[in-house]
Amino acid sequence: MSKNPEFVKFDKVDKSYDGKVLVVKDLQLDIAEGEFITMLGPSGSGKTTCLMMLAGFETPTHGEILLDGNIISNIPPHKRGIGMVFQNYALFPHMTVYENLAFPLRVRKVEKDEIDKKVDKALSMVSLSGFETRMPAQLSGGQQQRVAVARALVFDPAVVLMDEPLGALDKNLRESMQYEIKHIHESIGVTVVYVTHDQSEALTMSNRIAVFNDGKVQQLSNPAELYEKPVNSFVAEFIGENNTFNGEVVDIAKDKCKVKLANSEILANPISVKSKGEKTTVSLRPERALINPTDKMDNMFTGKIEEVIYHGDHTRVRLNLLGSSEFILKVPNSTSNLELKVNQDINIGWNSADARALDPK
Amino acid sequence: MSSETKQILTTDGIPLEVSLKKAERKNKIKAFLLVAPLLLFLVITYIFPIGEMFTRSIDDKMITNMLPKTFKEMESWDGQELPPEEIFSAFYYDYKALVEKQEHGKLGQRLNKEKNGFNSTTKRLFRNIKRKKIDESASIKEQMMKVHKNWGKVEYWQAIKRTAPPYTLAKYLKGMDMYYAADGSIAQVEEDRRIHRILWLRTLEIAFFVTVFCFLMGYPIAHLLATLPMKYSNLLMICVLLPFWTSLLVRTASWMILLQQQGVVNDFFVMIGLVADDSRPEMMYNKVGTYVAMTQILLPFMVLPLYSVMKTISPSLMRAGKSLGGTPFVAFWKVYFPLTIPGIGAGCLLVFILAIGYYITPALVGGASGTLISNQIAFHMKQTLDWSFASAMGLMLLTGVLVIYWIYNKLVGVDNIKLG
Numbered sequence: 193m194s195k196n197p198e199f200v201k202f203d204k205v206d207k208s209y210d211g212k213v214l215v216v217k218d219l220q221l222d223i224a225e226g227e228f229i230t231m232l233g234p235s236g237s238g239k240t241t242c243l244m245m246l247a248g249f250e251t252p253t254h255g256e257i258l259l260d261g262n263i264i265s266n267i268p269p270h271k272r273g274i275g276m277v278f279q280n281y282a283l284f285p286h287m288t289v290y291e292n293l294a295f296p297l298r299v300r301k302v303e304k305d306e307i308d309k310k311v312d313k314a315l316s317m318v319s320l321s322g323f324e325t326r327m328p329a330q331l332s333g334g335q336q337q338r339v340a341v342a343r344a345l346v347f348d349p350a351v352v353l354m355d356e357p358l359g360a361l362d363k364n365l366r367e368s369m370q371y372e373i374k375h376i377h378e379s380i381g382v383t384v385v386y387v388t389h390d391q392s393e394a395l396t397m398s399n400r401i402a403v404f405n406d407g408k409v410q411q412l413s414n415p416a417e418l419y420e421k422p423v424n425s426f427v428a429e430f431i432g433e434n435n436t437f438n439g440e441v442v443d444i445a446k447d448k449c450k451v452k453l454a455n456s457e458i459l460a461n462p463i464s465v466k467s468k469g470e471k472t473t474v475s476l477r478p479e480r481a482l483i484n485p486t487d488k489m490d491n492m493f494t495g496k497i498e499e500v501i502y503h504g505d506h507t508r509v510r511l512n513l514l515g516s517s518e519f520i521l522k523v524p525n526s527t528s529n530l531e532l533k534v535n536q537d538i539n540i541g542w543n544s545a546d547a548r549a550l551d552p553k
Numbered sequence: 554m555s556s557e558t559k560q561i562l563t564t565d566g567i568p569l570e571v572s573l574k575k576a577e578r579k580n581k582i583k584a585f586l587l588v589a590p591l592l593l594f595l596v597i598t599y600i601f602p603i604g605e606m607f608t609r610s611i612d613d614k615m616i617t618n619m620l621p622k623t624f625k626e627m628e629s630w631d632g633q634e635l636p637p638e639e640i641f642s643a644f645y646y647d648y649k650a651l652v653e654k655q656e657h658g659k660l661g662q663r664l665n666k667e668k669n670g671f672n673s674t675t676k677r678l679f680r681n682i683k684r685k686k687i688d689e690s691a692s693i694k695e696q697m698m699k700v701h702k703n704w705g706k707v708e709y710w711q712a713i714k715r716t717a718p719p720y721t722l723a724k725y726l727k728g729m730d731m732y733y734a735a736d737g738s739i740a741q742v743e744e745d746r747r748i749h750r751i752l753w754l755r756t757l758e759i760a761f762f763v764t765v766f767c768f769l770m771g772y773p774i775a776h777l778l779a780t781l782p783m784k785y786s787n788l789l790m791i792c793v794l795l796p797f798w799t800s801l802l803v804r805t806a807s808w809m810i811l812l813q814q815q816g817v818v819n820d821f822f823v824m825i826g827l828v829a830d831d832s833r834p835e836m837m838y839n840k841v842g843t844y845v846a847m848t849q850i851l852l853p854f855m856v857l858p859l860y861s862v863m864k865t866i867s868p869s870l871m872r873a874g875k876s877l878g879g880t881p882f883v884a885f886w887k888v889y890f891p892l893t894i895p896g897i898g899a900g901c902l903l904v905f906i907l908a909i910g911y912y913i914t915p916a917l918v919g920g921a922s923g924t925l926i927s928n929q930i931a932f933h934m935k936q937t938l939d940w941s942f943a944s945a946m947g948l949m950l951l952t953g954v955l956v957i958y959w960i961y962n963k964l965v966g967v968d969n970i971k972l973g
Contacts, residue, residue, distance in 0.1 A: 247872075247876055248875075248876075249872055249875075268875075268881075269872070269875040269876050270875045270876070270877075270878050270879055270880050270881070270883075270884070271878075272876075273878070274876060275876065275877070276872075276873065276876040276877075278869045278872070278873055279869070280867060280869060282867060282869040282870050282872065282873035283873075284870060284873070284874075284887075284888055285892065286891045286892055295874070295877055295879070295887070296877035296878045296879075299877065299878045299879045299880075299883055300878055343877065344877075347877070347878065353876075
């Protein structure tokens with residue numbers, strides 16, 4: 193079975209609520225069939241608006257949205273056949289779990305036996321068999337969440353939208369639900385469009401992530417690439433932790449450039465800088481910098497420890513390095529632990545390939 | 554197990570329960586003292602008057618006190634034949650005592666209510682006593698029968714005997730267009746005189762339809778209020794509340810200006826050619842006026858509970874309903890509407906109960922066909938001064954409201970009511 197790589201297509205979509213400000217700008221996004229795609233971004237970045245346009249609760253100001261090749265902009269929400277999980281679950285409080293799940297089937301005039309079968313199947317999928325007669329208020333947050341997921345899937349929609357579904361859960365529950373939703377997606381192969389502002393959630397669950405900012409997709413790629421190879425400083429900043437240096441390109445070659453900082457020079461990987469004299473922000477992941485490196489690295493500096501914070505599995509070290517006292521190191525806590533003390537001077541090294549020279553902030 | 558739990562002691566050996574009570578006692582006393590003024594206020598202004606109303610409505614002691622000897626003698630009279638000499642003489646002496654205290658007129662009126670013709674019958678006896686024509690050494694029975702032939706009729710003595718108990722339900726029967734017949738059974742008044750039953754039914758009918766109209770108009774307004782953006786909903790809320798803050802009398806009077814035959818609405822109808830100038834419809838001093846004015850006045854009582862319930866319904870529920878495949882109507886009917894039932898219940902109950910006892914508006918715009926039972930109560934309070942009858946009807950109204958509340962509780966459950 194060949195999968196349609198353009199199962200959902202946003203084609204040059206603009207959205208404005210007041211005719212003055214564009215909330216979504218010229219959005220071009222293709223979502224493949226069976227894919228788990230996450231729209232990630234800070235609040236107000238337009239990600240939820242995109243989801244609402246896909247669900248049919250908002251109309252695009254310009255451009256078209258296509259579902260399996262058909263323009264859906266003029267189809268009302270109830271005819272789109274898109275399942276949706278809402279931020280606060282939106283379970284119908286006056287109906288039992290069974291009635292909640294049966295609702296989409298009943299409005300589709302499915303036979304009673306068929307409804308029973310499908311509700312059973314959907315409930316066992318979220319391991320809530322036997323909860324049919326409970327009212328939503330009698331369920332815990334995690335259970336309500338599962339019912340909401342089951343309800344969005346029970347009528348076999350082609351696409352399921354999830355609008356920050358785990359936002360209200362506590363940390364442990366959120367993590368286990370992340371895996372659960374991921375496994376459900378893998379087992380039934382439904383296309384999922386997931387909206388969140390939690391980057392770890394996005395990295396854990398998605399096939400691809402679209403990072404939104406200011407109404408635009410900043411980067412669309414798989415989690416590893418997004419983390420390792422951010423294309424601009426917003427993405428680098430938003431995903432994971434990040435050490436930054438602001439400077440000016442003084443020399444540039446094919447895969448290396450020299451960046452002049454306030455009172456020193458570092459080597460970096462030119463990503464969005466093209467020529468000498470450009471301002472740039474160099475981004476370096478904390479775990480890419482090593483203490484007392486044994487191998488020869490092309491950036492080697494000495495810094496002074498300002499603060500040591502114990503984090504259980506790792507220790508965070510804040511250094512004063514190259515004129516900035518905000519340089520963060522992550523040191524795994526292993527048996528051969530280093531003695532790290534405040535005010536101690538240590539040698540730090542990293543490869544220029546890991547230091548990405550991006551657009552200036 | 555229970556013995557184990559009983560033996561829990563605090564560290565200094567006092568049983569836990571005792572210790573707890575001691576610790577809480579101060580707070581309990583404080584809490585009680587805080588509500589005490591309200592409690593006292595309620596007892597004085599609410600419970601006591603209702604009790605007073607009740608005793609007044611069944612009180613028939615006046616006549617019992619007026620004819621003490623008579624009723625004592627009558628205890629052994631079976632009421633079948635004309636009473637013996639002792640009862641006649643007891644009545645004569647009772648009546649003579651009343652004449653001396655100049656209270657005989659009241660007795661005549663009271664007895665006349667029980668049996669027509671008593672007024673003249675007692676007056677004739679009064680004149681004979683005044684002129685000292687009764688010879689107290691001879692048979693009083695025969696002399697009285699000579700004074701007025703009615704004294705020789707057993708029905709009149711039966712009527713007196715019926716007034717003997719200090720309490721009577723006659724006022725309640727009267728409120729339902731019934732009365733005690735001569736033989737003590739309950740009978741209906743003639744069909745063309747059954748005014749109270751018509752009033753009760755009309756009260757229920759008007760209260761019911763006012764509730765329906767308020768619901769039909771209030772539901773969309775409340776929905777709009779709950780869903781509009783803040784700046785519009787505030788304005789709309791003021792529009793809803795503004796009449797609420799205006800005096801009831803002013804609002805009713807303005808409806809009189811609008812609805813009268815030469816009023817604004819009729820002028821408008823004539824202007825757009827809906828009705829001819831010489832056949833302007835009557836919109837006031839009948840049911841139409843009562844309906845229109847009461848619906849407008851009671852509308853906020855429907856809108857506010859509905860609004861407070863609708864405000865709590867997350868808009869994502871309707872969206873969920875639609876995204877799951879329900880048409881907008883199905884999403885509304887299956888999801889939104891059931892969730893507003895507590896508000897509907899509260900609003901309807903509030904409007905219905907207020908409407909059932911409404912007084913000023915029907916009195917001013919209701920005319921003859923638009924007045925309610927409360928107007929009748931007021932009439933007896935102020936015009937006929939039959940306070941015991943007014944009390945009886947007031948209590949019947951109160952009982953009616955309680956019954957409706959009870960039925961409502963059985964159907965919907967009072968716990969489901971949300972007033973906001």
